[in-house]
Amino acid sequence: MANAVHIVVCAGIVPDPLQTLEPITGPNGPGLKNEMVLPAVLDPWAASALYEAASLAAKNPGSKVWLVSLGPKAKLQQVMMTVAQKVHFDLVPIDGPIGGFPDAHSTAAALAGAINAIPGLDKAKLLLFGGWESATRGAGVTLQLTGELLSITDQFQGVDQIDLRDDGSFEVLERVEGGKHQVSVCAGTPAVLGWATGNLAEPRNNPQVGMVNMRTIMPALQKAKPATLAANGLRYVSVGLPKQQRTTRVVKDLTPDQIAAELVEWIGAE
């Protein structure tokens, strides 16, 4: 139990990457057309964080994993039907707006409030996990802000690996420029880790895990506290799809030799 950790994973829900997105502006600011009916998934990088958390907890007996997620209750329930079959966790839902346009500072405040209210959470043992960027806002700031609000000042972003040592310290690999990893050693918890892809494949669905999880997920969803997110002076001047459309030249009648010659000339390396 010496290395038991309490891992809180912050993960939003995002439109399935295969969906076509069309921004619209409503009375509450920008959003996506038909956002509530678009199929949703757990944010991909945050999902990596969840799988890494479960793996770390399994290797360190006495550890526990919570998943804190902010989104409309109905949408959270829909996504959890799948996510709950992957790994064991306790859900801490926050009933709030969906999408990437609300202010990240307000989102972080809501997350920090929910984490502070988790019964039995030992903040001295806390590893705050999440994706280093979301697939919605993609700002890469919410987790840092949440960490600051929880007074955690050892933070790592773009994490692909953590190795927890017997003495409670851990080594972290963070992505840096040029396809490299920075290696750091931290004396121990608490810490914030914003995950990139990590090293684990997505776990297969396990209905038995799902049944265990859903026993606590459904009551948690029913009790989810509502959150309104202040704009904090954030004003959108315009929101739209990129207009750039290229005139594509489709070349069907050249041999591989001719194409290669054209490409080499284009590259300018001949």
Place this chain on the structure above:
Amino acid sequence: MENLLVLTHVDETGSALTKASLEAVTAGRELAARLGASLTIGIVAADAAAAAGVLASTGARLLAVSGEAFAQPRYTSDAAACEALCRAAAATIVLAPGSSRFSRVGAGVAHRLGGFIDTHITALGGTEAVEATRWFYRQRVEAVLSRDARPWFLLLDAGTHAAFAGEPAAVAVEQVSVELPPLRTTVTGIHAPKQDAQTIRPNAKLLLVAGAGWTKKQADGKIHAEEAGDLILGFLRAAGASLGSSKSLVDQRGEDQPVLPFLTHLNQIGQTGATPRHAMGLSTCCHGEEPHVVGWRFIADRRAISLDPNCGWTRGKADVVYIADAFQVMAKVNALLGAGAGK
């Protein structure tokens, strides 16, 4: 009046500002001139004086946090350094490069100063107020936003401004002292592929994008993953190109399917990968939205090799699409480039 601060840091040599930092300096000079704002440049480095000379001709006030503790990119020390620089400059708008070092701490520093932050800024405009352009939903939706609250931190994407280039000269730098809390984290090194195995080259002119088609059954009904790997690596060596990959190809590593052994998630571009900036892009064996729409957003000149003449994702996204077998074409390209047919 706005007080504009540009935060900069040094590269791995410890004595030169990073290119992204110099790009932020250019953005800061332009914005300060437009707003009639005062300009201060802050430097975080072990020895900031050595790096400051290149900024002499900016005419800006130069502040620095120096010392061995600031040689390491680390949250606790970098956040304290940036916070001290912002307070010393009484900054209302803070520009900084969106490097891994400042992306790690930018939000925390904004929070400590009671400010707000927006990141991945690709352009700064506006006449009455500062307006920042950034992308949402992984480069699918573009928005222009503004804030009245100050201080406002803006982290700039690399490659969106020209790097500042001034004649180096002796210059006065005001040192800002920082009281550091106990440091619990130590940077112990960098893991990097061997020089000849590095396939990610941010400064390359050309990005080669490899799709899952490379490891699918070919016309003879067989998979030729080894040959695909040779062709791709041969091309990277001969053309000095960087390698990007679709998610599906990288994911095959964990799915017991044929893989290209040199590919990792760091090569991945698109929804859950990087959005690199290169002058040219050549996509091969890609048949999805990820490489052509999301991952290529900032690639200027785009070509594709595809077997599918009806691939909807290349139409309107690539400048030229060659309908051909990428194995055959790339073997010929490598031969012309002197790569010995990719060996």
